[in-house]
Amino acid sequence: MNVVHGTDHTQTPPSSEEVLIQVEHLQKYFPLKKKKIFGPPEVVKAVDDISFKIYKGETLGLVGESGCGKSTLGRNLLRLQEPTGGKVFLRDVNFTDLSKKELRSYRKHVQMIYQDPFGSLNPRFTVGQVIGEMLTIHKLATGDARTKKIKELLALVGLDPDRIDNYPHEFSGGQRQRIGIARSLALDPEFIVADEPVSALDVSVQSQIINLLIRLKKELGLTLLFIAHGLNVVRHISDRVGVMYLGKLVELSGTDDLFDHPAHPYTAVLLSTVPDADPAARRERIVLKGEVPSPINPPSGCRFRTRCPLATEKCAELLPELEEIRPGHHVACHYPLEEGESLKERISKNDKGAVNL
């Protein structure tokens, strides 16, 4: 029934075959205010029936445009929002079935890093309090042991441990993001969702934080879900990458395979639009017509079909399932691109075909 759970042999194998997180048919619907009294309530399907696995020790990148549901997915994985349907397993524990109380103690295994280094730290707490709060809530350390642990964490993320009594406003954006990372590490989690952790930072600071995340992942053996819209950043840091469009996972594959041989037309378009810092390599962009349709009334069938250069009637009628087309390369498209075939080639091939008919 669900192809994603078939055999997985990714081309760039994750550091272990052990599945840490398993997501099954996850849904998150947001109801809207009723416009008509008797009509059915309208819903925004922010995350619509998504299934995938995250292996222990890997970094899974998640890309997509704003409104595609990538952040919602991240939040629902950690149950910061309650999913409408579906299951999330952490090893063999069904995370979605835990009671509020059980969830609390389980939260220490899963943590989050937020995008906004200004909004995500309480301005009235010192850095020590921001990080130490976690230790207190989970009753892990008190007194001197607590101070020692906080200082260790600060040193770990490259901050001066003596600044433990400073307030967030005394730090720069990059330093604040380091504080946010230290906080997420305070409970020695296994799994971290990083939601656009570098998007709000300047380029030179961005690379510092990327380096820090890569280093921490290696040293602490973390598993990361890295959500971002910057494709170059995601490519750099991820072992595998998932692409989302309008609440659906449309492609999931090893990073090199995805970037070298995108199979979904949407991924191919996304890749062609990245402004690369190399003027010698100015490529021909494939510019999509129109914009992402509203998630309230998404198109029937494949959600990308309204903007897709390859769409046919079949795409309007039948929703493509996420299927494994090559080892470890999953795509939800009726007409996936072959390995080594570019979208441009396919479009011109289709055009010729039309003329011949």
Place this chain on the structure above:
Amino acid sequence: MEPLLKVENLVTGYRTEQGLVKAVDNISFEVNKGETVCIVGESGSGKSVTSLSIMRLVDFENGEIIDGSIHFQDKDLASLSNEDMRSIRGSKISMIFQEPMTALNPVFTIGKQIMETFYFHRSYSGKKAKQRAIELLELVGINQPEERLKQYPHELSGGMRQRVMIAIALGCEPDLLIADEPTTALDVTIEAQILELLKTIKQEMEMSILLITHDIGVAAEVSDRIIVMYAGKIVEVAPTIELFSQTLHPYTKGLLESVPKMSGERGVELPSIEGTLPGIHSMPIGCRFAPRCHYKTEKCVQVEPPLENHYGHLAACWHAEEVRNGTLEKGETT
């Protein structure tokens, strides 16, 4: 050939409680006719203040142009009266802002906001103004323009609003279009649309574009020439290809290296620029980049390097030639 815009020794500052703060400190550059020039820099580099100075919009934000001149056509914008400036703003020079959400007035229709400039600068009749507005919306790729004229900004998506902003800016066929981070708030597929649009419009209308951006990728994609700013100073000016192939300033080099490339090796440690921008009240005496620079020597700390010509383009660095040739060993920053 006389450049279209010539900025000379511009100093723009803000009056604060701690005294005068120079956001832009003695910069000079030119924009030629039909050229796309990008100013690249991180937050706090002074790139936006530069564009606001040219538009003389700093006056409204507690700031003022303290010194220098801005020659545009045969006028010095820095010393123009407010009335004279009004006839240039929106007509000869127009500007697109970063936030298409806030730059449009939410209580007026799109049509009213586009036609406003024609009444002011061109004294068009209502019918003619409407016709021109429809033309403009078609030009920027908005379909059903007549319907759109009656809509309010909140009824449009972000990309659409940015297109409307561009339509307003192009209304009087300006000679210079200043675009301050026009695609930063937009998604990549929409960013691609807007950049393509700017390219085609520039060719059709033969105007010059001054694009302000923090994204060196965007600059690489659209510009003819790039100006790199750091802490209120210009550190390097070069034709786009040359900036990448023959980088002269260590800051530019650091900036270029710290962006993950789409073809680079994955998972490795990225070269990064250590430290942060100096505080605006505690600028270094010598080179402003010296505290973060791998190449700095005693001279850099003591004496500020001038913006000079090396190998055909400008850089403000005492060690530009060594940086280019890679002959200087990277020292440790202390």
